[in-house]
Amino acid sequence: MGWFSLSKKRADAQPKVRTEDMWTVCPSCNAHIFKEEWQKANKVCSQCGFHDRLSSRERIDLLLDAGSFHELAREVGTSDPLAFEDAKGKYVERVEEAKKTTGMKEAVVAGRGKMDGRRVVLAVMDFRFMGGSLGSGTGERILRAMTFAVKQKMPCIVVSASGGARMHEGIVSLMQMVKTCAGVARLNEAKVPYISVMTHPTTGGVSASFAMVGDVNISEPGALIGFAGRRVIEQTIKQKLPDDFQTAEYVLNHGFIDRIVHRNEMKSFIVSVLRYWGVK
């Protein structure tokens, strides 16, 4: 007992500046980095180059000119087409939780804005909202962004971060893959540029739909990109997979993305493509 009370006393006697609030530990290499430096580097580790997850808001701030973002399809939220319930409870309850923790209504935020003064449509997925899964509200928001881009002849950029389809919406979720790909087909037909940015992770039904069919496919270093999950594959083929399996580097080597771009060069790279395309 004495030991515990002593330690409590010590905790009470802590200095005013609490060091744990100043440091961030890199999830990849465990390096201690000043929080301020970590934020300034957009959550990229200065020691090992690890790209930590960004929220949709942070991503929008990173890519768009300050104050230029105007959200589209705000009114589109989630629904529960199957009245789904599993061992953990009701799907609607899980959605409420996700809404509370993220302040978002769906796993993607879409809008128009400017990049270096050039008008673009941008949709950004947020992994914090139900693993960035593709529900019917997600699909609707992405399709509306694409449709807006076609109408306004503005290039469309979609940043994905998703585990795949949202099981809780069953087949309706699966069909969002077609819905979003139909949106890509419309962009192609109207010759409106479409850039897909795949961030960690982009897998399952999202990699197997709109994310993989950009005019230009880009990824961040180290991002997990693939169709089936590692565990499922290992169980199926009964062998260990290489360490770099399904990394952005692996996918680049196999010919499915055009380029891996460091987060802090992402905006300038996309702008250079837009400039080449003559986007104003």
Add this chain to the structure above:
Amino acid sequence: MALEFEKSLVEMEEKLSALTNSSDERRPQFDTEIAELKKQMKVLMKDTYSNLSPWDTVQVARHAERPLIRDYIAGMCNEFIELHGDRCFGDDLGIIGGFATMETRRVMLIGHQKGKNVDENVKYNFGMANPEGYRKALRLMKLAERYGLPIVSLIDTPGAYPGLEAEARGQAEAIARNLTEMSRLETPIVVVVTGEGGSGGALGIGVGDAILMLANAVYSVISPEGCASILWRDGAKAPEAAAALKITAPSLLELGIVDEVIPEPQGGAHRNHTETLQNVKKAILKHLGLLSKLSRRKLVDRRFAKYAAIGKF
């Protein structure tokens, strides 16, 4: 092979068959017993098959004696010229396709290929296609578009193959490409889910103007076993997951995902191939007839509008 829920039914069938084929000299005296047994069986069959749980339906959809693509081709087409290869990597036998004639109508027929036995299943990879399967299908569908042939796609797969090589050759890209292209192909597409509609692997050749489904087929975003192991943390809860996912034909019709449910013979497709094939053929020809009246532009606009409207929000 008897499914769990139809054990008594199969026992009765076996008894009936033993009596009917008996070489016993008392055989003529069995007639009344046979007639009585037949009557009982009819009642039991109806009872069993009108009360299938979603999980029972999964078992019927996966039944080893259910008609497979080669049966459909033989029973529905007066002609089939199989075409091979994706022109990039290889020829996947998990998906087959070719020029077909149904009555007087020429179509491009594609579909998943499962095997009838272990040897065939090893060869066809249990109907789980690799990227080259999806790319072969796309090549054939574009060929169909160029020559004005409508496309008939038969769906029966546990899913796209989850393998190392499949990932290396771009399983995700192959499916994504097919979805994008199929959404704008200027030719009618009739899809029939004949057995298992396994997620992205089914959808990869499953975009169409008319989506039909056999009464005991299933179509799902994930296998009930997979869903159970993730959301219930217990694969044995697959029956619960099967119910929650709403994967049966009546549920999918109600959700507006399927346009028409094709009836199966009493006791399931595996009990009467001929009748099943006739029902499927009739439904396909009906929808091809309806779709052939639409202009190319109208067809694509209609398809886009249909998928754009899926989902509530």
